[in-house]
Amino acid sequence: MTTTLIEEGPMEAYREKAITLVNDIATSLADMGDHAANDRKRLRDVAQDLTEMFFMVAVIGEFNAGKSTFINAILGDRLLPTGITPTTEYIELIRYNEQPQRVPVVREDGLREWAHPNTGAEGVAIVDTPGTGSVFARHEKIAKDFLHRSDLVIFVISAKRAFAETERMYLELAKNYGKKIILVINQIDLLDEGQQQEVRRFIDNQVKQLLNLDPLIFMVSAKNALEVAESEPNSTGDAHGLAAVRAHLRGLYHESPPARQKLISQLDTALQLVRKYKTESQQHSDVVNLDVIKVRDVERELEQQSMGLEARMRDAGENIRDVLEGVRRRGLTFIEANLNIRRIGRGINREELQAEFDEAVIGRSLQDINDNARDYVNAVIDQSRLYWRGVIDRLNKLQDLMEQEVGGLDTAIYSEQRESLQQAIRIAEAELKSYSSGRVVNDLQTVFTNNLNSFQGSALFTLGGIVTMVVAVATPGGLAAFPLVMPALVIGAAVTAVFSVPMLRYLRKVARDTKDTFNTKVDGLIQNYEKALDELTQKERIRLNQYGTQILTPIFSRLDVLSRRYVEQKATFTEFEEVIKALKAEIEAGA
Numbered sequence: 001m002t003t004t005l006i007e008e009g010p011m012e013a014y015r016e017k018a019i020t021l022v023n024d025i026a027t028s029l030a031d032m033g034d035h036a037a038n039d040r041k042r043l044r045d046v047a048q049d050l051t052e053m054f055f056m057v058a059v060i061g062e063f064n065a066g067k068s069t070f071i072n073a074i075l076g077d078r079l080l081p082t083g084i085t086p087t088t089e090y091i092e093l094i095r096y097n098e099q100p101q102r103v104p105v106v107r108e109d110g111l112r113e114w115a116h117p118n119t120g121a122e123g124v125a126i127v128d129t130p131g132t133g134s135v136f137a138r139h140e141k142i143a144k145d146f147l148h149r150s151d152l153v154i155f156v157i158s159a160k161r162a163f164a165e166t167e168r169m170y171l172e173l174a175k176n177y178g179k180k181i182i183l184v185i186n187q188i189d190l191l192d193e194g195q196q197q198e199v200r201r202f203i204d205n206q207v208k209q210l211l212n213l214d215p216l217i218f219m220v221s222a223k224n225a226l227e228v229a230e231s232e233p234n235s236t237g238d239a240h241g242l243a244a245v246r247a248h249l250r251g252l253y254h255e256s257p258p259a260r261q262k263l264i265s266q267l268d269t270a271l272q273l274v275r276k277y278k279t280e281s282q283q284h285s286d287v288v289n290l291d292v293i294k295v296r297d298v299e300r301e302l303e304q305q306s307m308g309l310e311a312r313m314r315d316a317g318e319n320i321r322d323v324l325e326g327v328r329r330r331g332l333t334f335i336e337a338n339l340n341i342r343r344i345g346r347g348i349n350r351e352e353l354q355a356e357f358d359e360a361v362i363g364r365s366l367q368d369i370n371d372n373a374r375d376y377v378n379a380v381i382d383q384s385r386l387y388w389r390g391v392i393d394r395l396n397k398l399q400d401l402m403e404q405e406v407g408g409l410d411t412a413i414y415s416e417q418r419e420s421l422q423q424a425i426r427i428a429e430a431e432l433k434s435y436s437s438g439r440v441v442n443d444l445q446t447v448f449t450n451n452l453n454s455f456q457g458s459a460l461f462t463l464g465g466i467v468t469m470v471v472a473v474a475t476p477g478g479l480a481a482f483p484l485v486m487p488a489l490v491i492g493a494a495v496t497a498v499f500s501v502p503m504l505r506y507l508r509k510v511a512r513d514t515k516d517t518f519n520t521k522v523d524g525l526i527q528n529y530e531k532a533l534d535e536l537t538q539k540e541r542i543r544l545n546q547y548g549t550q551i552l553t554p555i556f557s558r559l560d561v562l563s564r565r566y567v568e569q570k571a572t573f574t575e576f577e578e579v580i581k582a583l584k585a586e587i588e589a590g591a
Helices: 010-032 034-052 067-075 137-149 165-176 193-211 222-231 242-255 258-338 341-345 350-362 365-408 411-436 439-474 493-589
Strands: 055-061 092-096 101-106 112-116 124-128 152-158 180-186 216-219
Touching: 010 034, 010 258, 010 493, 034 137, 034 258, 055 067, 055 137, 055 165, 055 258, 067 092, 067 124, 067 152, 067 180, 067 222, 067 242, 137 165, 152 165, 165 180, 165 193, 180 193, 180 242, 193 216, 216 242, 222 242, 242 258, 258 350, 258 365, 258 493, 365 493
Parallel strands: 055 124, 055 152, 092 112, 152 180, 180 216
Antiparallel strands: 092 124, 101 112
16 A cells, blocks of 8 residues: 555645645745746745655665665665666565565656655655766766655765765755755765775765754765575564664654654745845846946946036036137227328338237237147047946946856846846947047047138237228328218318317227127137037037937836836745745644
């Protein structure tokens, strides 16, 4: 008769609750991406095992560590095949039954099922797994994939080959699933007493130091124990260490019903997985929040860059205004000095007057204006180049961080985010290239050149008017052109005195008009320069704002969606964690 652990009453109700809970957790992992597929399957396996309700004792170990021989020794019967080559490529499940079943049956899940009355108790199944460290990678995968289904792990270690890296890895995996673990050091018949103790101390230290485990350790010779069991079926001696192992297992099965241990064991497995994904959700949230901080840093840099442009524009504008105000002062002084009777009396040469004006008024002003304007343009370009390089650097670092974490993230959710980030990088690189091309410099220099040419033409026109007027009043008959000329002419100093008064008044009016015209031209030039600088600055601000609103804001929005998603995932797994702990407490209390 084959027996399971199914019990009527409260334990049956707990089992149903556990199955529902484990299936709910498996369903929730669908939101965690493809990388959670294996854990979803593990939880489905756990739910199925809870339905069958067998207490599974999984025997794990490297190939040729003597696992199958050890199980046969526990059974006191050569049920499973043994050999010096990796003989087990299936998972062999030996269920409790009053009569042995020596021909295995392959189940739908791929396990080969046997039966025997000496599994330890009704409802207890012993599982033999393929050897770890085998030359057959498939064997190792089969063994690894079964660990989560076990309720107790007996790890068999060869006394001649302790302690392999694969053994450390499997022990760590069993620990991470929350499994009860005992260690069996087999083949001690190959060592003397001193060597046996040395091996025991070594393994004990390794599991404590490397895995922070402190399991029970048994020293056995499964081969010799099996020989004793076959030759002396009723022997009650130590049987080469097997008696101690059997006693421990009997005590384990009797200290708490196997059904209760089964439920608690599998709830522990579910709890470990829930905590794993709770931690993962928190880590994902932390990554996304860090991404948000980085995007906000870039946004703040946009604002600072914009403010920096304003400050530089003000500085450049003030410098150019100072230069042009100097031109204004010198020009007004020049007009005052040349539009008077004394200057007319000495005679005037138009070309000389123009040369004097250019030297005294204009001087280095035009060069100073060009220098200030060019300094501003270069400062904007240098700052913008530096800025966009900084943006590219930050976004590349963000992308690197994302790529590092994407293996643990939901790739379907994060792929759009990565594409947005790559697009942002491409646009930033295009912006950087636009500065490198010199286009901005050429555009602004064209505006400045036109302004300067216009001013130069205006200055020469004003100067030409001055010269024409002075020549007119200095030439015989020239006074007839003015409305203030007296109707009679007299010769000599008296006549000059008579006509000096209206001439002086006229020249003063000409000087005022000329000054007004000159002031207007200088004001226009100042406005043109300020307009050119402002247009460049506004153009840069528009580029920055567009990058922020069209590129960075959507990235931030998607990050915000991801952040909320991970917060919700963490809350879901936190709730599962609390439900599992509460159900375990009820089962352990036997309520």
